[in-house]
Every structure is written in C-alpha cells, then in structure tokens.
Amino acid sequence: MSITQPAEGIAVTPRPRRRRRLRLSPQLVSLLQVGPLGIILIAFFALPTLIFLVVSFYDYDRVGIYPDFLLDNYRDLLTTPATLRVYLSSLKFAFIVWGITLFLGFNIAYFLVFHVRSRMVRTVLFLLCAIPFWTSGIIRTIAWIPFLGRNGAFNQALMQVHLTEKPLEFLLFSPFAVCVTYVHLFTLLMIGPIANSLAKIDPALLEAARDAGASRWRTMADVVIPLSKTGIALGSILVFTQVMGDFFVVKQMSGGQSASIVSALATEIQAMQYPPAAAASMVLVLFVALMVAGMMRVVDVRKELVR
C-alpha cells in the first residue's frame, strides 16, 4: 500500500500538558470495540438457535405449540425414509458442485495469480468474476430458465449449428439445471479464498522447484496445492454449506424432481408445525456443524484470517 498524504492535524505541536484521562486497559478497549458485534450475534444468532433447540422438544397441535419435553419430533424425523432420501439427494448435489467449483475455482485462481502479469488486468478479471455475486441470486437463478428451456437460447443455438435435431429436454427442470445454477452462483466462493492463499506463495518457490528439476505436475502437487490448502478448505466450507442450506434453487430448477432439506423444512414452517420444523433444523445444524468442524481440522481458519 502506498503512503498516504500526510493529513492535516497530525503535525500539531504536542500539547504541553496532557489532559488527565480515564485510562482503559487495552483488553477493555478491545471488548468495547467488539461489544456491538457480540451483542447482535448473541441476541439474533445464538439465542434464536437455542430457542429452536428448546422448541424442538415441544408438543404441538393444529392450534399452537406447548412447552414439553418430547423426543417424538426427533423420532418421527429420524424414522421417516424421506429424511434419509432428502439428505442423500442434498449430499449428492453438494459433492458434485463441490468437485466442479473446486476444479474451476482452483484453475481460475491459479491463472489470475500466476499467469496474469499485469496487476490491472488481474484486478479487472477478478472483478468480472465477483460482480455477479453482488447481484440478486434469485434473478441469476431464473436467468437460466430462458437460456436452458425447451425453446431456450442454448437449444436454439445447438439446432442452428445442427448439433442436434430436436431440442434437448434434460436441460431445464432437472438435476442438471440445479447443478449448473449452483456452479453459477457459488464458484466465486471458491475463487476468492484460493486466490488469497495462492497470492501468499512466493513465486521464488516455484522457480526453485523448477530449477531443481520438478515437472509442472510435481510442482503443482508438492508445492502449490499444499500451500493453498487453507484456501481450498475455506472455499469448500462455503460452497458446501451454501448447497446444504439452499432451498430456492432446488425448488425452482429441479421441476419438482428433487427436494432439498431446507425446502422440506420450509413446508413444515408454513404449516406452522414449528416443533418438528425445529427438530429438523437442529439435525441439519448439527450435521452441517460436524462437516464444517471436520474441514476446519485440516486448517486453522482463525490463524489464517486474523493476524
């Protein structure tokens, strides 16, 4: 970062006599600084999570919910075959999308960091990848409908170049469409963290590997990938949790062929069956937390972010 212009007001002559002030210990200052963040996260994230933990044991009927300590909500949830089916379906999407976004994200980040020589070009390309992320996910999802539809732009283009006689039917409202939309929405979540890790690798290391006779692939496998492990783990966590928590894309793009964990849960919420919905939420939260904790074991995310 370049040196900023000297701002006025710094170079004032030191006051002859320091005013007596309340001296706060540095730790107290830190606590005051993070206070608002802590209060909001506790009040609106931790507390609500506790509330649905409590409500998941409640009894309910068509009229309301009643404090109780029942395990029925969990038993019903865990003994329904639909639960396993929807988890397997979401996991399948999560793994496919994880694989594709990892491939795309790593290669694009590698290209941006090591191949693009001009800083300006790199910034512009990175922004081009990032800008859609700052626009509406709903709009980006429905944007695929006129593109992939039976009479959509893609089918018309295929038929115009005579690659296919009849429009392809599997493109829209299918698991394929769901995966395409996820990749479209979430690849940036991979590119960002991986590019961040790659940018910290000293290019001299790559030259050293090459000079020592390592092939391109050996350099990749033994130098670049181990050093970008944190970025890969962070990106994976983000993509994985987004897919597991999604309820819009599957609902909109699968044409009713698949459900997602959250869309099943949303149906219960709309029917005001809060206790079973809370139990389902708790199971999902635990599941996601376990997966994230597993991925966090690979890297110390905190050490990576705060220094």
Place this chain on the structure above:
Amino acid sequence: MSARDPRERRPWTFYALASLMGLFLLFLYGPMLVIYLLSFQGPDGGVTFPMVGSSTFWFEEILRPGQMANIPAAFGRSLLLAAIVSLLTVLISVAAGMGFRRRFPGSGVLFYLAVASLVMPSLLVGFGIGLGFQLFGWEPGLFTSALAAQLTWTLPFGLFAMFAVFNRFNRAYEEAATDLGASAWQRLRHVTLPILLPGILGVAMGAFTLSYDEYARTTLVAGNRNTLPLEIYALISSATSPTLFAIGTLTTAVSFLVIGATLALVIRLQRRRAAAAR
C-alpha cells in the same frame, strides 16, 4: 511477482487456463445477458426467443396499477433497509475488526460465533428469530426482525473483510502518529480511517448489495411489508411475462450502479494517494 522477461514464451498451460477463464466468464454472463435482452421484448413477445420487435413495454408494465402494484414500494423499502444495514455493518465491523487486533478474553468464542453465523443455513436464522419474536409476543417487522436477520449475515462478512483489510495495514503509521503526539481520537480520525477507507467502502458496498438481494433470511421475519426480492419471489410462480425479466434487469442495474459508484470512488482515492506519494 518476480520480474520476468515479458517476451518470455507463454507455456501451453497459459492458453489452456486463459480459455477456461474465457469460457467461465461466458458462462457467468451469458444467461444474464439473455434476460436483459428479453426484458426489451416487444409487446407481443413471450418469455423466450425470438424477439418480436423491441420495446420498453414490460418496464412500463411495472408502473401500471395491477399485479405489479407492490413493486415500486417494495423497491423503496429494500433500498432503505439496505442503506441501514450497510451503515450499521460498517460501524460495527470496523470497530470489531480493530478490537480483534488484540487477543481479548472470549475472542475465540466470538470468532467461531461469527463463522457459525455465516455458514448457518439462511432460512433457519429467520426461523429462529421468528420463533423468538413469537415467544416474546412481538410483531415481526422489516426494520426490527428482518434487519436483525440480515445483520447476522452481513456482520460476519464485514468482519472477515476487515480482517483482510487489517492484514495489509501497516501499524507503523499509527505508532508514528502517537509519537508525534496525536491523541487516540486524532490517530483514528486522521490516520487509521483514511488509510482504511477503500476497504471500508468495500464493506459498505458488500453489505448493501447483500441486504438488497437477501431472500432466505428475510422471508420468515419480514412482517407484512415485503422487500423487493420477496416480491420477485412471489411473482416467479404467477407471472409468465417478460415483466419478471424487466424487474430483473432493473434490480441488477441498481446493483451495478452501486458497485460502479463504489469502484469509481475507490479508484479515485487510490489515484489521489499515488499522486500525493509522488
């Protein structure tokens, strides 16, 4: 990056990855361009190609009383909510980012709370807040429960962005200011904040666009007045005209405007700095 001879021959991997990058950008922007184009469909056209003439008919449709009656009001509410979220996110996450530069009791817990809040399935955040409001007998509203739900998403984002900003911040400037006799307030006002300004603008923009487009956290706690994404969502199942695309084009244009203005501001700041350093 090490100084390399610019005439050095590019390896084949460069061309392979450059093509991948190009295809990815096409994939990223292609479908969006299709809906921008279709939103200018003629009055007799449908939701797919071919274009039957071109018009701004579907944009005018938004303002006509009828099915779209709620769109302009929802648009205004979304902008206001996004502005509030953006302001709060900047104030709170910049302060928290500074606080995290020291270890303090509970820093680990707070850090993981922020991570958890970020990766929590979005709809569940709204569900939890909604349940809480119900248990306490409060009425959910756009500027109470929905605002809170959005902050659980923008604040961790802002905090992590501030970590990245502080990683590149050289503390020597602050020490120099103290040595020159600046008070804590002067140091913050004239040294730390001006240096961090481009990053802070980035956080403001990120929080604004995240809030402006937020759906899953807001939907269960918005009360009886909808934001624009909620209105759009409700339209998806009912509207089968290019009006939906026209709304999409408009809301994306607003996002682009915000992004463009922020980038222009950041570039101007950096130019001024570069000029002053010379």
